[in-house]
Amino acid sequence: MTRIGVTGHRSIPAAVEPSVRSGMxxxxxxxxxxEALTSLAAGADQLFADIALASDVPVTAVIPGMDYEAHLGDAAAQAAYRRILGFCTVRVQLPAEPTDEEAYSAAGRWIVDHADRLVAVWDGRPARGPGGTGEVVAYARRxxxxVTVLWEPGVPRD
Structure with missing residues (x-):
């Protein structure tokens, strides 16, 4: 079985979304x-999980920290998280970290460490903080x- 992990931006511009979907x-x-590995964050992670589930691919949810859902953003992102989580075959609850950023970094490393390949919905720019997409991609490459990068050249992220 091939395990494909995902990392990516929480906001996917409309100009990029069709090619990201088709690439996934x-x-x-x-x-x-x-098997799909994802932390179910809003954006790329939830999109990948939805496509995997629609394709009958089992999904493993990697949950960073104890209060992760509260940090997912708006009510729609939280509702999507709960919906997708209900369909996940496996849930990996990571231990609490001192900060949210360290928890996101730990989740990204866990996914890379357990994946045969990584799909990155990434504009190629440096991460905006610890645990960001650029950091996870760099760790995978090291x-x-x-890593398969899905993005349209020249399109800035939001």
Missing amino acids: CRLLRENGSL TGVP
Whole structure:
């Protein structure tokens, strides 16, 4: 079984979303027996989980810290998190970290450490903080996990 992890921006511009969706669908079609690994954050993580579930790919939720849901953003992101979490085959509850950023970093490292490949919905720019997409991609590359970047060149993130 191939395990595909995801990292990505919480906000995906409309100009990028169609190619991100098609890229995720292609990856899930081309890799045979799969498992999806995601922290279910708003944006790329929730999109990947929804596409995986619609493709009958089991999803493992990697939950960073004890009060993660409260930090997901608006009510819609929290509702989507609860909905998707209900369909996840496995839940990995990570121990509490001193800060939210350290918890997000730990979740990103866990996903990379357990993945055969990583899909990154990433504009190529440095992370805006610890645990950000750029940091997770750099960690994957340092540890030899192949990374597939899905983004339209020249489109800035929100």
